[in-house]
Amino acid sequence: MASAAIPLNETALPHPEQQYLDLMRTIWETGSERVDRTGIGTRSVCGSMLRFDLGGGAMPLLTTKRVYWKTATRELLWFLTGSTNIRPLVLQGVKIWNEWPHANYVRETGEAISLDAFVARIADDEAFATRWGDLGPVYGKQWVDWPTYRYRADGLYEKGEGINQVAAVIGSLRTSPGSRRHIIEGWNVAELDRMALPPCHKTYQFHVTGEGADARLNCLLYQRSCDVALGLPFNLWSAALLTRMIAQQVGMQPGELVWMGGDVHLYLNHAHLIEEQLARQPQGRPTLRITRTPETIFGYTIDDFVVHDYTPLPPISAPVAV
Incomplete structure (x- = not known):
């Protein structure tokens, strides 16, 4: 007699946030201690990956401590203005x-x-x-006004028109969704020494699966340096939000956010935060609703974003390493 299929119990699946907590625990327990630029010291691992499904309004918004998503959103909108x-x-x-x-x-x-x-x-x-x-020429400047220089007949160079990488990616997603060149790059080697902080989240690559109404927009973010306790919660939200905004602008559904880190670390003076957060359990599945579709990606305001079902545990403060 054939046995009946056992229904999938969705509640048995790991909470998406668990992979973040697992990464934090791995770094804290096995990472190598290093002297870093700030002089504070870190525990660090080389190379990590996290994956988040953005379908159904889902967002990688941590619940084991409050993440001020409106602050992160305001920063992203500021990037898109090109202001420094x-x-x-x-x-x-x-x-x-x-x-x-x-x-x-x-x-x-x-x-x-x-x-x-x-x-x-x-x-x-x-x-x-x-x-x-x-x-200095940090994130937003590179995203929407990457500098160019034209060679002149007299052998000198003159400043050319800046490149709006964000607008270019949106254009290429509309006209050539299967391209492997949907990239926003922040690492301008020629201008790193003028930046207060070289870009940590540096390379965004977009990838389309499916066609027509079934098209889904995925984003892979490579982050060269990642403060897991303070920076990563903001970075995950911002990358997912940017993906959602671009998907809306090009008429696609949000797909998956794939985050990859290079030097992935925890600061030694964040021990209290890490130990407290690792003692907590994720709760709830927050979602994001974008209330309107502006004419361009540069037309969003903070009032266009509404988060539902976000009941996080209390915030945990820790100093920023400068």
Whole structure:
């Protein structure tokens, strides 16, 4: 007598967030201790991969601690403007880039100004912000205005028109979805020394499966350097959100986010965060709804994004390594 098939119990499948926690545990328990640029020290592994299905509105939004997804979204929207000055972020209450220009100001001027006082000056004094709030040609500049130079007949070069990589990828996805060249690159070797921080999440490659109404847009993100405790939760959300936005713009369904890390590490002074988070269990499956479709990807605002069913455990604070 043939046995009946056993129904798949979806609740038995690992929560998508578990792979993040497993990565954190592996690094903390087996990673090699290294002296890093910041002088704080890390435990690090070389090469990791995480995969998240974005179907049905699913997003890699961590629940074992609160992730401030609106802050990450505001940063992504700022990238898409091409701005490299922190003032637009400061005016929205986004603090994630403040430490770098503050450290530069203290180093260059010798003034022992507190971070809070520096940020207040950025907000209140536009001229001060123009001088001291710029980060150099970081992410957004490379994404939407990659510099070009034209060779002249006299043997010199002149500045050409910048390349909007984001718009170019959207165009190529519409006209040639099977291409293997849907890439947004942030690692401009010629300008690294002018950046406050060279890009960590550096290469985005998009891949289409299926056709017509069944077409799904996948994204592979390569991140050369990854702070798993503080940076990665933001990076996962932002990459998934960018994929969702581009998918909407080209009339495709969101597919899979594949994240790959090079130097994947935890800072030694984040022990309390790591141990607390590893003691927690994922809960719930948050989803994202995009409420409208702007004419271009550069027309989204923070009010266009609504997250449902997000009931995370409390946040865990830890210092940012600069």
